[in-house]
Amino acid sequence: MPRVLSEEQLVQWERDGAVWPIDLLTTDEAADYNHRFQTLEKSMGTEAQTRFRMKAHLPFPWLWDLVTHPHLADTIEDLIGPNIVCWGSSFFTKKANDPRFISWHQDSTYYGLEPPESITAWVAFTRANSKAGCMKILPGSHKGNAILPHEETYDKNNLLSRGQTIRDLDTSGAMEMALEPGQISIHHNKTIHSSEPNNADWPRVGFAIHFADSNVRQAQFDNPLAIHIRGEDPLGNWVEDPRPEYELSPESVSACDEYWERYRSAMTAQT
Numbered sequence: 351m352p353r354v355l356s357e358e359q360l361v362q363w364e365r366d367g368a369v370w371p372i373d374l375l376t377t378d379e380a381a382d383y384n385h386r387f388q389t390l391e392k393s394m395g396t397e398a399q400t401r402f403r404m405k406a407h408l409p410f411p412w413l414w415d416l417v418t419h420p421h422l423a424d425t426i427e428d429l430i431g432p433n434i435v436c437w438g439s440s441f442f443t444k445k446a447n448d449p450r451f452i453s454w455h456q457d458s459t460y461y462g463l464e465p466p467e468s469i470t471a472w473v474a475f476t477r478a479n480s481k482a483g484c485m486k487i488l489p490g491s492h493k494g495n496a497i498l499p500h501e502e503t504y505d506k507n508n509l510l511s512r513g514q515t516i517r518d519l520d521t522s523g524a525m526e527m528a529l530e531p532g533q534i535s536i537h538h539n540k541t542i543h544s545s546e547p548n549n550a551d552w553p554r555v556g557f558a559i560h561f562a563d564s565n566v567r568q569a570q571f572d573n574p575l576a577i578h579i580r581g582e583d584p585l586g587n588w589v590e591d592p593r594p595e596y597e598l599s600p601e602s603v604s605a606c607d608e609y610w611e612r613y614r615s616a617m618t619a620q621t
Contacts, residue, residue: 353424363429363536367492368543370527370535374422374473380531384475384555386412387441399441399509403610405575406557407439409602411594414577417559422471422534423579426561429469429536433581435588437574438560442472442509444483444548450507451483451547453515456491457539459500460514460617461560462570466497468539468562474529475555482550485527485535488519491542498542507547516542564588570616575609 352360355369363369375383390410391398398406407413416422417436426434444450458466478484500514508515519542527535537543539560548554564583568574576588594602 352428354421355425355428360428366487366489366525367541368487368489368527368535368537369429371529371533372425372536373532374419374425374534375532377531380475383412383416383473383557384531387443387475387555397441397443399443402606403440403511404438404613405591405606405609406441407436407559407577408591408606408609409594409598411597413439413557414593416473416557417577418579422559425534425536426469426471427580430467430561430563431581433564433583434561434579435564435566435576435583436559436561436579436591437468437568437576437588440558442556442558444509444554446548446551446553448483448548448553450509452485452509452543452545453503453505454488454519454521454542454544455500455510455514455516456497456542458497460512461539462568462613462616463539463562463566464569465566466539467566468560470537470539471559471561472527472529472535472537473557473559474531474533475557476531476552477529477550478554478556479528479550480526481548482552482554483546483548484529484554485537485543485545486524487527487537488521488523488542489525492538492540497540571612575605 359369407417502512567587575591577591
């Protein structure tokens with residue numbers, strides 16, 4: 351019996367390759383996370399989404415606590431079973447009236463996972479509606495084993511690192527995944543998705559958390575790190591992430607940077 355999701359939501363997941371909206375945080379909790387995020391960016395003078403890549407939770411106990419949130423773990427278990435690892439996390443943010451966008455793509459293209467089975471929980475710290483450039487999906491595009499060709503555009507306004515884009519798509523059936531602060535959406539890594547510029551007068555701030563069954567392995571480099579959320583890792587595929595002792599400790603920042611470099615180098619070699 352599901353822990354969190356209804357039978358209707360499980361049907362939505364199987365049919366569309368995504369499920370939303372799901373309540374996770376209270377409005378006050380979401381506001382607190384957004385305040386921490388805004389304070390962080392002001393103190394750094396740069397964007398967190400470009401400074402902390404792939405393992406954004408490593409330098410921040412408050413993000414570690416979000417990644418390991420029991421209600422989130424229960425929700426993920428409804429979709430992939432009891433042996434859960436979190437192998438990555440990233441900020442995805444657009445400032446108010448921001449022209450930047452995310453092109454149509456599949457996450458599985460550059461993850462390096464074998465089998466290519468992973469899911470992403472996208473946590474809204476602020477409202478993410480149509481005007482703010484919320485995520486859109488092509489429902490059902492996760493079905494089968496197809497990972498479609500992507501063109502690397504390196505468009506300066508594309509928030510994806512390579513501007514990777516699937517061309518010649520019929521997007522007439524696209525669905526918006528609008529979220530209120532504290533809500534989450536979850537999508538499969540083969541579900542084709544995108545988001546448009548933020549035309550709202552508030553920033554769209556989201557935090558993406560990547561989960562997989564522990565039997566999924568990183569095929570592009572050795573000794574990959576993950577948080578063992580619950581259950582077992584019978585094949586020993588993942589080395590435990592180091593929990594940060596305090597925010598931005600030198601050890602945690604180095605761990606985040608070193609892992610990004612390992613990942614980036616492996617994915618560059620892959621292509």
